[in-house]
Amino acid sequence: MGHFVLIDGNSVANRAFYALPLLSTSAGLHTNAVLGFTTMLLKVLEEMKPTHLMVAFDAGKVVFRHSEFAEYKGGRKKTPPELSEQFPLIRELLDAFSIKRFELDGYEADDIIGTLTKKADEQKWKTTVITGDKDMLQLVSEHVSVALTRKGVSEIELYTPQEITDKYGLLPLQIIDLKGLMGDTSDNIPGVPGVGEKTALKLLHEYGSVESVLEHVDQISGKKLQENIRENQDKAKLSKALATIMRDAPVELDVEETAYAGYDGTAVTEYFKKMEFKSLLGKVKGTSAKDAGEESAEAKPFAYEIVRAETAERYADKLVSPMAIYVEMDGDNYHHAPILGFGLADADVSLYVPWDVASQWPAFREWLADETKEKWTFDGKRDTVGLSWHELQIAGINFDVYLASYLLNATESNPTVDSIAQQYAQVRVHADEELYGKGAKRLVPETDVLSEHVARKAVAIWEAVPVLRTQLEENQLTKLLYDLEGPLSLVLAEMERQGVKVNSARLEQMGEELDRKLEELTKEIYELAGTSFNINSPKQLGEILFDKLSLPVLKKTKTGPSTSADVLEKLAPYHPIIEAILTFRQLGKLRSTYIEGLTKEIHTNTGKVHTLFNQATTATGRLSSTEPNLQNIPIRMEEGRKIREAFIPSEEGWYMLAADYSQIELRILAHISGDENLIDAFRKGMDIHTRTAMDVFGVSEDEVTSLMRRQAKAVNFGIVYGISDYGLSQNLNITRKEAGDFIERYFQVFSGVKNWMEEIVKQAKQDGYVTTLLHRRRYLPDIRSSNFNLRSFAERTAMNTPIQGTAADVIKLAMIRMKETLKDKGLRSRMLLQVHDELVFEVPEDELETMQKLVPEVMENALELNVPLKADVNYGRSWYDAK
Structure with missing residues (x-):
């Protein structure tokens, strides 16, 4: 007996649609749900190797459940046309793959799957159901597993009876009782008002079923809960009935009839071409070059050449424009990483140039620095800065794959070349750690392995750029790449290379001051506790607080009462020891993370820290920084603020000047929402x-x-x-x-804000994403989730992202304009840092007056809003003094 795989067509298509950016073919067909569905299907065929396979779909709107409950699924928003139009394409996809599909008038995919899994179970078939719907877990049995899709549909999580017990402490059939009690907003199943997953699980662990809960309602602790259950008995019973998947629908189909013998490569290739899934063409098995009209990527060996010193000049005429380039470095921090070599590619050639050849080859150095020779890179900032440490200059960067990929899906942070190759190219690229190894076992691979790896990366960039360009165009993101993120990456490159001078002697002094304070606090804590103990040990601290001092236990963990910061803050009124412990912890973190951490990051040659500004990490578009992270120096505490004393100008007699936006997010809210009261307040300067x-x-x-x-x-x-x-x-x-x-x-007074918030959530549910004023996008796959917590978080994100994201766009624009202005005016002042809404400069004394006027002026005019932007500016001998 083989392996029977059942796919819940509607559920998987839905999740794929909201997880992937809205893609379309050159003919205007939307294809994101189809692409997600296809990648899932290829994964299933490869990993599960089904002998029997079927996809079930809902048929029509009239479902037998409607006769029981008129509002069933009434809460669902109308399927967006961009998704509806993809269902025929998915059916076409299944036909190309020779996969059986099935639907039954008046029934849902769940009922078809429920009925077939019952048949399969009775016949002891090994069966796997693939769905995004947790309700399906009720079908799990000894022979039936359910694979829930995760991260859109790119990963799956397999549930057997054991996994359901481990995760919920329930038997599979009790999933119906769980839904009966907690309901399911996505299907408009009411459940018992006020009962969420946590309460429902607690009740089921105690009573086992909805019926038993109703029988024992008088024994349930909590008056309000008792009352809710009593008043909503019918709702609980009805909800359980609605959540129960039918197992005896009139499905006249046997498992044997779904036998799967594989697909015809030619049909699939033709379909992929029609859908313009170039990146998937290479994954079609069993196609010959003649059938596919081109060789599949797996079939032909990868062709590339290594440029040797003695023959380098022969390749000089191959250095053309445009060309894809990948700079291979040994390590992630490109301020310190040695360069191993270069991958170069275009339509005709694929080369690997080792570092010792490249660094001594005049034609290559010249081509690299030539502004007129267009280069497509993976990460232009990394390349610019990394090469500059080795006295090499790169110019003419015209396309940045890393930034383009991030703009298309900001929730997938820090894309890698292998992930980009998988999505947008035909060539296969291994993940770096597959070749280098990890941690202590990391080793630079042999030349033959390394050279092919790097050449493949360059080809992946070459193949990805046209696809990315088309998608940026379709999603109105081209301008954002070329006018904002691209130019900004070069501004950041200059700031990173410049670095900020750190006064290491002052840091050492601060470390000693903190040590003294920590010593005093330790004595104080020991006195208040009446004994000495390890303050950093949660176990010992718990014994002191809850056993010795008898403070109330507010939260428990697996290992005992919690001593987390939020718990301690609530305990503060009970005993003075708490305040001392909180301060001890904060100062300890300052000592280790910032004093020691910053000292480690000082570059030996420059005496500066060269932070890495990350442009593709946050989903809102804000910059983050690492090595060191300057965004989270805790400035609420004076001791934390004082860390900034160590940041000083790199030139004698210069000053640090800092300017930050005042209430930028509220000003953007006023503009976006159009709220009259808010606009009036800002215009009057109140x-x-x-x-x-x-x-x-x-x-x-x-x-x-x-x-x-x-x-x-x-x-x-x-x-x-x-x-x-x-x-x-x-x-x-x-x-x-x-x-x-x-x-x-607040909402009565600022009704414009309330209306905007309601509208933006509505729009996000319809589109699956929100945008900033400059069209930056953030996809929200959970905006229609049946899980209340996930959905609520997505709704809050829908409100916050346009504001935070626009604030990010504004300060980025200001940085680009600032760089241009400094250059145009021939000023020596330098922009060093960006932290949240603040820009930090080092300024010679004779430019102080000019910069005090210039910086706020540029910042306040970065983007025209219907309320004024305001930036406050200060200066001093250190970053701390510029407050």
Whole structure:
């Protein structure tokens, strides 16, 4: 007996659609769901090797469940036309693969799968169901496994009865009871109001089923919960019925009829060509060069040449424009990494140039530095900076694959060449660690292996660029790459290479000061505890706090009571030892992460730190930095702020000058939402928190107390992040009801903000993504998730990303304009750092006056909004003094 695989067609197509950017062919056919479905299918054929295979689809709208519950699936948004139009293409795909597909009028794919798995189970077939729908877990048995799709559809998680027990502590059939109690918003199954997954699991672990829960309702702890269950008994029973997958639908089909004998490579190749899936053509098995119209990538050996010193000149005329180039470095930090060699490729040639040849070959060095010779790179900033440390200059970078890939899907951070090759090219590229090894076992591979690896990377870049260009165009992202991210990468390259001078003697002094404070705190903690112990040991700390001092246990972990920061903060009113422990921890982190961490990062040759600015890490488009990370120096604590004293100008007599945007996110919110009150406040130059307090509390300006302003400030900043009444109550230490009333009053006053927030979530549900003012996109695959927590997070993200992402765009624009302005005016001042909404410069004394006017002017005019942007500027002898 073989392996029977059943695929839930609608579920997989849906998840693929929301996980991948909206792609379309040159004829305008949308294909992202088809592409996701296809990659999943190829993976299933390769890894599961099914002998029997079938895809089930929903047929029509009328489902037998509607007669039981009129609102069933009523909460679902209409399927977007961009997805609907792909279902016929998916059916065509299955026909090309000779895979049986099945649908039954009035029934859903679940019922077809439920019925067939029952038949398969009775006949003891090894069966796997592939779906994105957790309801299917009820079908799991000794012979039936369910594979849930993850990360869109690129990964799957296999569930057998054991996995369900491990994860939920339930038997497969109890999944129906779980849905009966908690409901499922995606199918509009009501469940019991107020019962989420956690409560439902607790009840089922105790009582076993919905019926048993209803029988024992009087024994359930918690009056409110008892009441909810009593009042909603019918809903719970109905929900369980709705969640139950039918196992006896009139499916006149036997497992034997789904036998799968493989596919005809020619038919699949033709289909892939029609869909313009160039990157998948090489994965079609069993096609000859004649059938495919071209050789599959796997079939022909990879052809490339190694350039040797003695024959290098023969290749000089091969250095053309445009050309793909990959710079192979030994290590991730390109400020320190040796260069091993170069991969070069175009339509005619694929070369590997070892470092010792490249560095001594005048024609190559000349071509590399020639602005008129167009180069397609993987990561232009990395190449520019890495080469500059070896006295080589690269110019004429016209396309950056790394940035293009990131713009197309910002949630897939830090793309790699192998992942880009997989998505956008036909050539296969191994992941670096497959060839180099990891950690202590890392070794540079032999020349023959290394040379092919690097040449393949260059070919992957060459093949990926046209595909990426088309997709950027379709998604209105071309301008963002060429006008913003591309130019910014070169600005950042200059800042990284420049670096920031660090006063190591001052750092050492700070380390000694912190050691003294930590010593004093240790004594104080020992006195308050009445004994000495290891403060860094959660176990010993727990014994002191909860056994010896009898403080209340607020949260438990597997190893005992929790001593995490959030728990300690809540315990602060109970005992003075808590405050001391929190300070001890913060100072300890400062000592290890920043004093020691920064000291390690000082470059031996320059006495500076050369941070790596990451352009493709955050989903909002904000920059991050590593080695060292300058974004998270804790500035709320004076000791943390003082770390900035160590950052000083690199020239004698110069100053540090810092400028930061004032309330940029709220100003962007005013512009995007068009809220009249918010716009009016900013146009009048009022303090926005005071104005919010006036409007929300209905008082005049001089009646606003500091408490009112603080509360208004918390709401203003919280609103941008989609704050809840619970979140606000925690921030302000007020009741949830007070917080809820406050938010309600805020929305009455700033109704434009409320309307915009509702609209943006609605739009995100329809499109599957949100955009910033400059069209930066962020896809939100969970925006229609049936899981409340995932969906709520996606909704908050939908509100926050256009604001945060636009703020990121604005400061990036300001940096590009700033670089141009400094050059045009022939100023010696240098831009060194970007941290959140702040830009840091080093400035000679005779340019101080000019820069104090110039920097805010450039920053405030980076993008025209319907409210003014404002930047505050300060200077001093260190970054700390420029506050």
